[in-house]
Amino acid sequence: MGDREIDQQLVERAQRGDKRAFEMLVVKYQRKLGRLLSRFIRDAGEVEDVTQEAFIKAYRALPSFRGESAFYTWLYRIGINTAKNYLVAMGRRAPTTTEFDSEEAENFDDGDQLRDVNTPEAELMSKQIATTVNETMQALPEELRTAITLREIEGLSYEDIATIMNCPIGTVRSRIFRARETIAERLRPLLGTSKDKRW
């Protein structure tokens, strides 16, 4: 089942009262939406607020989402409008429509890192996460590292990865999972010591 179908399923569950399903969508797209909005809003703290606001608006508008477009496309529009309104309410210039209304803009990922989150704790956390992930990656057995890199950075399907690594799809699936779990194990204590343990 492809990515779009998964999103559609999560949306449908959320529409029937399953808030966790919506949370999963938030988790999946929050960085992507944040990166998008940071192109118009400079302050990272504000970006975070506006991103949250956009997700809440999306949640409320969910009953009227009919699956005619991909979920992220729909979310993208809500994000843009939320950012526009925010800028107008703050008395700042809202970007002209041509800057971000095109189809391509929505998929354009300029790879810019989100500007550093501005509270010292959040910034520290961000750096620690990055360091831990990188260190763990270096220490991974090569086949695990390759598998997860091909998946997360190159965005390849299991089938393509299987072809490249010359192994069965089941092995690809297992390697990616093991890579994730190894990194997760190193991250859990780190995240568990943050202010609020409960997610």
Next chain:
Amino acid sequence: MERISALMDGELEGGDAAAEIKRLGTSNDHVQTWAMYHLIGDALRGDPGGGVATSLAMRERLAAEPTILAPRRSPLVRKARLYALSAAASVAGVAVVGWLAYMNQPGGFDGTGPSMAGGGAQSAALALDESMVREYLLAHQQHSPSSSVQGVATYIRTVGMREGGTAR
């Protein structure tokens, strides 16, 4: 947990994926794992973000929202139409249920519909105009004495009507 990993990559088959999504909703731990794996992906792409804090604030806001419940959508109810009943059928007492397209939808109103059971020639005369009906409804609601008792229901009954509604 391996299934969560496969699910997020879009690599679980139809029925399995549906079952897995359902299973994930049953516990916060599962959602945490989903979140953790996504965090790892984001970090690998150079964007670790604020980690836990972001998600926690979001979860709290979401928890504060009234749970939305969109009734299952019938595939047949796509665009609302207003059916104007021909004179013959109305004499026969056939009531027609129709919904006005949402008031401000441009070009969304179709004033004539198929003739209903009971036959009768399609009336070529002017049927109800959408904006007129909206005006009437608003005017009616302004002066409805039941608004004393039923309060907000009368607002929603008229002011709040929208396209097609969400079908049960």
Next chain:
Amino acid sequence: MSLRHAAVAALWVAVQPVFGAFAADGGLQQTEALAWLQRIASAARQLNYTGVFVYQAGEVTETSRIVHAVDGGVEVEKLEALDGPPREIIRRNDELVTYHPETRTVRAEKRRGARSFPALLPEQLNSIAEHYEVRKAEVERVAGFDAQVLLLEPRDQYRYGHKLWADTGTGLLLKAKMIGERHQPIEQFAFTQLAIGGAISRKQLESRYALEAAGWRSERFSSNEASVSEPGWMIRGSAPGFRKILEMRRSREGVAGGSLTHIVFSDGLASVSVFIEPAVPRQKVAEGLTQQGAINIYYRGLGEHRVTVLGETPAATVKLIANTLAQTGK
């Protein structure tokens, strides 16, 4: 819990009358029940409360948030749509402002009529008692509150039945159902979350669109009321229980020479509006019956006029009123 539900279910299933046989001690029951209606009518206007409610009619479901407060004699209310296209309505006493961000429209209007009067007028209560059998039923729970159930059973087939749930503490209406001739629910409204009392901040009563709406399209709906002493129309024949309570002329924006006569007939609870306007010469006026949610609409031509009759009543009622309408002096 299940016993009570069974009892309520039994009330629904009874064939005639709508709410089932009921041992009554007549007069006192009715008086008490009518007093409850009075409480309901004033509670909504006098209390501070915030909540979320769901309105259903046919296939339409609408969830909204409401904040209501009274401050120094001014009643302020904010209504916010929680699903579908975003909308907000802010009311201060009888001035209403509606925000439609999707179409970037803001609409202002003045609501006269019922809201200007204190709760329910005595003649209104009398009229209700005349056309509905009003009695108390049991106490149920709605949105975390104990609610007194009130039943308003129509005495004939020209009006719908009502079931109301009122907070036992304050009288605030928590839930209401309008029931049709075949015992089918026509519309229902119910709070799913509610907090009564407490202070309400100014911010809670402001529209989030107030700032940006300055740049939106602005509409104003106005009406002029002509005095009832120059009546032009009346119902000849019987539309039992419906008396004319208002007649006025309304001007219509953007319509050249457009003026509309609006007459309201009521039985104290349900009302039927009749709109009369000049027909376009030489154009045949269609005749028909349609429905918009809980409201039946009937339209026809009458002489040189076009008549539209609508109300939250069974179809038979709007048709009867439309068909027995006559100009006075003719």
